Amino acid sequence: MKHTHYVTAAALLGAAVAAIPAHGDSRARDLQRAATAHYEAQYRSILDEYAQLVEIPNHASDRTGIERNLAELERMLARRGFRTQRLEAPEASPALYGELERAASRPTLVFYAHYDGQPVGTSGWKTPPFEPTLDRNGTQSPLRGALAAMPRVPEDAWRIYGRSTADDKAPIIAMLAALDALRGRGEPLAVNLKVFLEGEEEIGSPHLARIVREHADLLTADLLLFADGPRHQSGRPQVVLGVRGVQSAQITLFGPARALHSGHYGSWAVNPAARLGDLLASLRAPDGRVKIAGFYEAVDQKLADRGVVADESLERELLKELRLSRRENVDQPLARTVAWPSLNIVGLKSGDTGPAARNAIPVEATANLDFRLVPRQTPGGVQQQLQNHLTMLGYRVVGTREAAEAAPDRDRLALVQWDRAGYSGARFTEDAPPVRALIDLMRELHGGELVVAPILGGSLPLALFAENSPVSAVVVLPIANYDNNQHAPNENLTLGSLRYGIGTFAAILGGWRVTADD
């Protein structure tokens, strides 16, 4: 069958995947259609529940917000008959575990999502990040007010703006609506459903290993379904079989103990901003290649390049949309770039810029770095490599602000503050029967439209599950539009993505079956 609905990224901005064709009849497709009908009938109450969840601030450091999220999620799960349990660790923002009644005859699925979100940052939001806002092709209004006055089913291209609208509250809402849709039609579930809602994913899952280890028994399952990340840039449905790991750091270099007039003392007193420029240039080649010694040593090149499929025309569309004439390394397509480890600079600060700029040598200069890791690269290994790099450049490295303040000599002093958490990358095989069954089901729904990607560039703590629990089969199934501004200001979800999520999850919950000879 010819797939006439293949469209480019630019054409798909927000158009989502509502137009995916049905490939004849099957139980999965039937359930998908039923769930879509449920969405079209119940969009007001679905979006109302969504708004209620998005309105609650959810950075992992915000204890009040985290508690309110937990209470709201517990109510939402309890309403659907889940028994819930908070999985705690000292200082941790708890994970919320829930399960429905089990039957031995059914395979077991753990549904993972996270309810915490990225910081909102200091600027750039066009709408308040915790006041979900509906955008109807450019016209914006508060979602709740708009709902009351909404005469018809929302268009798929409309968007809802707000922190975590996509990452990662959308899958939670979609999964619960899918469950409601199945029950509304009296459809039995094909699976024993467990949910695992993490509360610290966006700060690097610092307590996840411990929580998973201590509650490994709860996680006995045939498959871990990771509902996070964006769909493919083409807008096509996507499943992903691996992720990169992550380790973030903040590096601060020092100048004189007090800011000095740049005329009287410039080029005499060490300039920490200039030093930082030199350091950054030493870490990374202009094409993005990491220059830290040993950085690529642990990479299994064959694994990294396995399954990589470049789509140059899609990339051209993406670059155009981003107003960039070329990618950082012109020879490296996106699909391959994200299969290799990377280092990126995500923040810089020294002195002041703009109208507040003063002609003074700053006292310090800071850069925030983000390492993305592949399997066999460990956070500890990368930390050691950066430490060696700084030592080679003549820096003395300290790990706390207090140690830096106490140092008698600020020359060649580097304060390196590692993110509390980090984890390796992880990749899973598509040969395991539960994985194969899920891919088959997705193919049944979407035919050749489906993208089966070997790895996601972003990081999800898959390695922490694989290393600390019985989980051995994992599929990442993203529902959000690729242009959701994840981690950035103006995060959003297209309504077509929500519709897609509800239909897809309903088909899985009602239709996923694993046979040993699959």
Added chain:
Amino acid sequence: MKHTHYVTAAALLGAAVAAIPAHGDSRARDLQRAATAHYEAQYRSILDEYAQLVEIPNHASDRTGIERNLAELERMLARRGFRTQRLEAPEASPALYGELERAASRPTLVFYAHYDGQPVGTSGWKTPPFEPTLDRNGTQSPLRGALAAMPRVPEDAWRIYGRSTADDKAPIIAMLAALDALRGRGEPLAVNLKVFLEGEEEIGSPHLARIVREHADLLTADLLLFADGPRHQSGRPQVVLGVRGVQSAQITLFGPARALHSGHYGSWAVNPAARLGDLLASLRAPDGRVKIAGFYEAVDQKLADRGVVADESLERELLKELRLSRRENVDQPLARTVAWPSLNIVGLKSGDTGPAARNAIPVEATANLDFRLVPRQTPGGVQQQLQNHLTMLGYRVVGTREAAEAAPDRDRLALVQWDRAGYSGARFTEDAPPVRALIDLMRELHGGELVVAPILGGSLPLALFAENSPVSAVVVLPIANYDNNQHAPNENLTLGSLRYGIGTFAAILGGWRVTADD
């Protein structure tokens, strides 16, 4: 005579120059002593007038603050019998000109100071910048309240904190108090006194050339006395015969049109923060040497090195105080560093750092640069050199934010925003009779303690006077303590500096005499 009062920088923190010995009797020393006595009797009213002036915000872009400063200065000058006149230009913060009655028999002195100040920046102040605060060896209280309760003459080591306490409102107050001291004793002035108070020095004097040119007749004089800058780091009295010029710029490089998830798109989409690191590393060697082609071409090496006297033990003390084990270029003493042109990075900003940091590729990255120029180096020349440098690196350069926003391609796009103003360095000979007379008078006051420096590292718009008016003889006479935190948070003046300024200016106004064969 042996000068027993030479002390190191560290020992002199705030101790100022009150202990300078008197070298026998002379009219100049007599007037200096009389003015010091005036200060000791009238410190309450002098500091009250000072507080009143420092309380008024004075960034050149603050039209309300500038108008209030002008009105206050006009009142202060009128009280002393000056005829005043605002020297205006379109969009300019006016200069204030004032003169006393002239007599043909006396030489004429133009006293220059500026009443505008640096921005206060976004952080770092321990006391409110426009609420002058008295620090009595560590105990701080609002200056005005402290004055009422002050039982005795303030100690020389005490400090007054606030923006422009030193740079450059202190000389204005000291000059007026000196005038009051002379008049209180019935001493005739030895000079025709003109004052020129600039309102845009800290933004690079963008309209000064025009104002000076249009009012050149007012500036007919034997000497321009530039009362700005800090005293020598040793705490010794200092006169300076030249300054570096200045040209500031802000450079912004661009990444994707919207912030992108650093996992999904890092090392694929251009990272502007990494690009900025590369650019900074290309501009400046680790030892501070500027790598822009042609940057040193206009430098007259013989002139640059003329009169340079290094003081290594003083530098060691200074470095220790700044908690730096060595200077940027270990082979280059401070006195020589400031006689050559320089480039410094004074600000950096991209994405967010600290708790607000997000794992996202920033949309842009900004650096603020500060060029210091020597004679024959022009702002236009340096602008062209930086433009050439960026072009060589493959950047397309635009000059306005609008042009950058309109650019279809953000790759290798550089927005360079030059400060509205800039000027060349300038150096004057000490052989001109009016200059020689002033140095002689200062030697009479201070003997071998006096430092005659060939050049100040900081910038003052001397070149704009030299190029646009009859002024040909200039001496810079700073009164502020060297550690006044000029241009930085917590700017301050030691009270010993104020006492020094009043005594020195009284000696000059009452005792300066120029003879042709000087």
